[in-house]
Amino acid sequence: MKIALDAMGGDFGPSVTVRGAIEAAPHIQGEILLVGKEDAIQSHLPSNPPANVRIVHAPNEIEMGEEPANAVRRKKDSSLVVAAKMVKTGEADAFVSAGNTGAVTAAAHLFWKCAPSISRPAIATILPSRRERFVLIDSGATPDASVRNLLEFAVMGTAYAEAVLGIEQPKVALLNIGEEPSKGNALTKEAYKAFSAYLPNFAGNIEGKALFHGGADVVVCDAFVGNVLLKTAEGLGSFVMEMFKESVPKNPILRLPLLLLRKGLEDMKRKMDYAEIGGAPLLGVNGICFICHGHSDEKAIRNALLNAHRGYVRHLTDLIEQKACTLKGAVNA
Amino acid sequence: MKIALDAMGGDFGPSVTVRGAIEAAPHIQGEILLVGKEDAIQSHLPSNPPANVRIVHAPNEIEMGEEPANAVRRKKDSSLVVAAKMVKTGEADAFVSAGNTGAVTAAAHLFWKCAPSISRPAIATILPSRRERFVLIDSGATPDASVRNLLEFAVMGTAYAEAVLGIEQPKVALLNIGEEPSKGNALTKEAYKAFSAYLPNFAGNIEGKALFHGGADVVVCDAFVGNVLLKTAEGLGSFVMEMFKESVPKNPILRLPLLLLRKGLEDMKRKMDYAEIGGAPLLGVNGICFICHGHSDEKAIRNALLNAHRGYVRHLTDLIEQKACTLKGAVNA
Structure with missing residues (x-):
């Protein structure tokens, strides 16, 4: 090849x-x-x-x-x-x-x-979670997605999780603003029904707060939502790091204890590292x-x-x- | 009253x-x-x-x-x-x-x-940023928003920023997946034109990564995107805190120096505190x-x-x- x-x-x-x-x-x-x-x-x-x-x-x-x-x-x-x-x-x-x-x-x-x-391509981004990692699809190719597109994204993400990430029977979730089937906007309400009918590995809706806790292996959304989510996570990460740096003592002697945290912080950075x-x-x-x-x-x-x-x-x-x-x-x- | x-x-x-x-x-x-x-x-x-x-x-x-x-x-x-x-x-x-x-x-x-x-209500959430804070509107009331709705959210958020937060001439931005006017999904592309025509305080598109760096005072989106954003930020915050806690040494003696960081961490927590x-x-x-x-x-x-x-x-x-x-x-x- x-x-x-x-x-x-x-x-x-x-x-x-x-x-x-x-x-x-x-x-x-x-x-x-x-x-x-x-x-x-x-x-x-x-x-x-x-x-x-x-x-x-x-x-x-x-x-x-x-x-x-x-x-x-x-x-x-x-x-x-x-x-x-x-x-x-x-x-x-x-x-x-x-x-x-x-x-x-x-x-x-x-x-x-x-x-x-x-019918439409999608970009899958791999993100870290408490349970190792998950696939966010679509994060950039199709910002105006139909229900059919989202169904396709779900099977594409599943195939990727199985073939490349080696996850057995990956759980698919629909990114939504509530866990109940009745929650969401017009698109996700319809998508919930289609996912239930066509995807044997569909595990229901997932909210943003559960993403990083390993609630699902494949998380499906349109590229507008996925891209906002990714970039917000990136921006929030750097905001928190800057606030953390400012919050530690300025005095170099008082900063010494930070060295003890170094290995841990590096592990964490590695986990977040694209x-x-x-x-x-x-x-x-x-x-x-x-x-x-x-x-x-x-x-x-x-x-x-x-x-x-x-x-x-x-x-x-x-x-x-x-x-x-x-x-x-x-x-x- | x-x-x-x-x-x-x-x-x-x-x-x-x-x-x-x-x-x-x-x-x-x-x-x-x-x-x-x-x-x-x-x-x-x-x-x-x-x-x-x-x-x-x-x-x-x-x-x-x-x-x-x-x-x-x-x-x-x-x-x-x-x-x-x-x-x-x-x-x-x-x-x-x-x-x-x-x-x-x-x-x-x-x-x-x-x-x-x-025509439709919106929930405004106040979030911290490097430049103090900003208003995210809508974060929960209208998940399927039209261009007209987004225009209304922009003036509502502006009025709130002026009257209650005391921000003079607040800058309004449209949450989008790129800074250029041509970027976005069908809704935000149209909204960009309407915002340019009707909002004298419109400062253009803002991406998720710039939100917390104080790029705008009022950030406009539909409630689906706003709610996903809020909950993702919440979930990511607790994920990072858990990883941080796990990354610090387990030995209680080695943890003592962390006390030095306490004040700083509390300041940071206060800034993030709803x-x-x-x-x-x-x-x-x-x-x-x-x-x-x-x-x-x-x-x-x-x-x-x-x-x-x-x-x-x-x-x-x-x-x-x-x-x-x-x-x-x-x-x-």
Whole structure:
């Protein structure tokens, strides 16, 4: 198998992506294709790179701030577009990028299209919980979702949890503003009924306060709600850390006891660390795609490459299509 | 002026509400009416209660778990319904309750109706930020909101920030999944245009990560998104605290240095404490209504009573109607 890595993607470009690829290479049965400016990539490769790492030249780049759909249509020679197209033509089996999230989504959706039984793609984000972790889907691809879309997100998240995270019989919950079936907005009230009818692993509604306590393995919502949730959690986390830093004594001697907490705080930080998780899969498209945070370090890139490898080996795309077939009777509401 | 306090509301009933009323009484130019079971209230009153605190008997109660609309229609002799109706009949000027949030909202909306220029009510929650605090509106009343509703929430939140929080020229932002005007779902894309046209204090979109950094004074969203956001923040907060507790050394001697951090942690807790804030106003209805958290202690009740008093004295309801009149041209989208 071959993974096309957008080597120019992310805030640090090839200085980080190339190292991530070199760290992942020994664990991958197949090849990693570093797509991007040959010179720039070459300058970060060691003199004796792993045999299964190869450069594919692409002279252009899509910037973080560019309007996604336009950039993808216009910059046909960018590393992001070239890497995505390699999956379409069969030159690669998976696509990994830490570039412009909207552009990665647009490219995979535009060039690969959705799987036959899927109408819209979704981004799954893996978050920590008291019971290890859970999948939040959709966190970025489809902000105006229908009931049918949410049903698809549920089976896509289930397939991912089983195939890549190794969770047996994952519990699916619907993110809502109350636990009772009658709670919610028009969308979630209807979705509750459809989930009950079509998803054998549906465990009911879940409220925001129960998410991090491990109430479910797969939590389903539209991308507007999912994205607000993710970014709020991020913002609140940094707010609390800043308040904590300000609340500890200023005197350096009095701060010494903090050293005792260091190991614990580092464990905690590791648990919250997106780099450990290795990217968010874009699910529902005809191919394996992982989107990494712009700030990704080499570990994040390495882990995303390993996840893409695992997704391919475990037939993630087929599994999603197979599960989505069981939704045939569900109206296209 | 008179404030009708649902003395049976909240997890602790009269044992907390009565003390809250006694603490607030000296600061209120008017009367606090303790609505509920006479015996139960009497047993918590001191032998010599403040002259401006009086019991209004109501023999029944609405429980926390009851279906709101039904309970309000059926239990006409409950403390919550009796207190809400006193505002309708003019026997009271404001209504405060720590009871069933849905029932408080339903009662105020059903009996008082919306202000003439307002189509739907909204709950405003006050949250801490790096720049003191901000108003999140709607956090619970209208989960399926139209563009028109969001416009109304914006002026209601602005009026509250000015009249009760004393913020001059509050900045309004639209909660969204990107800063650019083109970002969002169908609702927020349309809302952005309407906000730009009708709100002179509109400062653009705000993302979840900027909320707690004081990016805006009034943040507008529908109640589905607002409620998910609030509960996620609550759940994440307790998750982080539990992880923190587990991360500190188990040995009691090694834990001693933590005492040095105590003051700082308590300052931080105080900043996050809903009791300091004193309830969330239900805005857009014909009257002053404050909803307190079920866990409210006497300080929370006291502060909600003082906020209700301030809302009345500063003509909050009139101010909302006055500002909402400027939306006349806005379509009822």
